[in-house]
Structures are given as structure tokens and as C-alpha cells.
Amino acid sequence: MHEILSSEVFPDQRLPVAGDRIELVADVAPHSHAFFEIAVVLAGRGIHLSAAGEVPLQRDSVVVLRPGEWHGYTGCDGLVVRNAYLGADIFAFLSGALIPGDTAPYPAHPAVQHAMRLLEASIDEPWTLDRLAAAVNLAPSYLIRLFGRTAGISPMAYLNRIRAERAAGLLIETDLPIATIGAMVGWHDPSHASRRFHAVFGLSPSRYRSTFRP
Structure with missing residues (x-):
């Protein structure tokens, strides 16, 4: 099943x-x-597919999906949908947005885009800041500065976020043990994995699975 990443x-x-x-x-x-x-359905009809089953859609129907949940559409008849997408850490972002300061975004630097693609393509690799910086031919301190300007977080914080996002999908879509999922996304220590996951979603992996999986 295809997973759409935040980037x-x-x-x-x-x-x-x-x-x-x-x-x-x-x-x-x-x-x-x-x-x-x-x-939000603006017009038409269709059927929404998810782990919860099939739900008929019509004008003004609303579908809410959490990170990691799968879904699809079938039987579409003139179905027009308005989508709003919110990052997994949107609530932390909004809290930070309340802090006064210069938050004007910078254009994405090519080296940062390259670094993001490397991390996303090899999420289970034992990445370090030095290794990532060498891969994009930058000094580690300069990569941190560029990442902060264009992404608002450090390279390793970004890696932690996409690992948590990938783990969330596996927790909902599969029956794999939590320790196995952690290893698949690069977290080989279960206690470390739980802390990292909690830092992004505010829930432990087991609580996330039991709460959001039907």
C-alpha cells in the first residue's frame, strides 16, 4: 500500500x-x-473505504483521518472533495507559532531537499548528522543551520518525525510486533522507540495502535 509522506x-x-x-x-x-x-464532500456521491468499513458519502459528509490510517474511494459519481492536510506535529507547531519572533519561511535549499530524500528513502539506516552532512557535501553545522531555516527543525528531528510517521502507518495497517516495527524504521531499542514515538504523537506505540485501530 502506498504511503504519502509529509514532504x-x-x-x-x-x-x-x-x-x-x-x-x-x-x-x-x-x-x-x-x-x-x-x-469535506462538496458535491456528488461515493463510498469511503477504510479499516472501519464502507461509508456512503454525499454532500456535506466529513471524513477525518489520523496519521497512519489508510483509506480510499469507490463508486465515485461526480464526487468533489475539499481536503485539508495537517502535519502530525501540528499542535506542537501551533504552540511554537504563539512565541514572538521572526518565523518568516526561507526557500527550501537544494541540499536540504536532497537530505530529506535520502532520509526518506533509507529510513532504517543508522543515520548520524556527520554521515548525512557528508552525503550532501556540507559541514554538519551548516546543514543544521540550513535545515533550521527551511524546515524549522534539525535534520535528526526531521528523521525522528518521519520514522514516527512510518511507524504509525505500520501500527495501524499491520499486526507486526511493536519491536519489529521499531526496527523497521531504524529504532532498535524498544524503550528508545517508545520515547521517540511519544515525542511526535503524544502516545506510546501500543496506545496509538489500541486507540486508532478499529
Whole structure:
């Protein structure tokens, strides 16, 4: 099943909010994503597919999805949907946005984009700041500065976030043991994995699975 990552939806990682309007003229295959999604039906009819089952949709229907949940659409008949996308750490972002200061975004630096793609493609690798900086031909301190300007977080904090997002999807979509999921995303120490996951979602992996999986 395809998973849509945050970097595919939020061009500016400092502002994890986006939206679009989509007219669905064909079925949408089940997929998951690493962020919150709120979908409001503007017109038409269809059926929403998820782990909770099949739900008929019509004008003014609302669908709310948490990070890691899968969904799709079928039987679309003139179905028009307005989507709002919110980053997994949106609440922490909003808290930070209340702090006075210069929060104007900078254009994404090519080296930062390259670093993000490397981390996303090899999420289970034992990345360190020095290794990542060498891979994009920058000094570690300069990479941290560029990352902070364009993404609002450090490279290792970004890695932690996408690992947590990937783990959230696996917790909901599979029956794999939590320790196995942690290892799959690069966290080989279960207690370390639990702390890192909690830092992003505010819940332990086991609580996240029991709360959001039907």
C-alpha cells in the first residue's frame, strides 16, 4: 500500500498545513499518509473505504483521518472533495507559532531537499548528522543551520518525525510486533522507540495502535 509522506504534501516544512480541491472521476486505491486529513464532500456521491468499513458519502459528509490510517474511494459519481492536510506535529507547531519572533519561511535549499530524500528513502539506516552532512557535501553545522531555516527543525528531528510517521502507518495497517516495527524504521531499542514515538504523537506505540485501530 502506498504511503504519502509529509514532504510530498508540505513544500514548506515550517508550515505543515496544506489543502486542495479534488474531483474524483474514478476509484482511488487504498493508501495511507503520514499526516492528518480532513475531507469535506462538496458535491456528488461515493463510498469511503477504510479499516472501519464502507461509508456512503454525499454532500456535506466529513471524513477525518489520523496519521497512519489508510483509506480510499469507490463508486465515485461526480464526487468533489475539499481536503485539508495537517502535519502530525501540528499542535506542537501551533504552540511554537504563539512565541514572538521572526518565523518568516526561507526557500527550501537544494541540499536540504536532497537530505530529506535520502532520509526518506533509507529510513532504517543508522543515520548520524556527520554521515548525512557528508552525503550532501556540507559541514554538519551548516546543514543544521540550513535545515533550521527551511524546515524549522534539525535534520535528526526531521528523521525522528518521519520514522514516527512510518511507524504509525505500520501500527495501524499491520499486526507486526511493536519491536519489529521499531526496527523497521531504524529504532532498535524498544524503550528508545517508545520515547521517540511519544515525542511526535503524544502516545506510546501500543496506545496509538489500541486507540486508532478499529
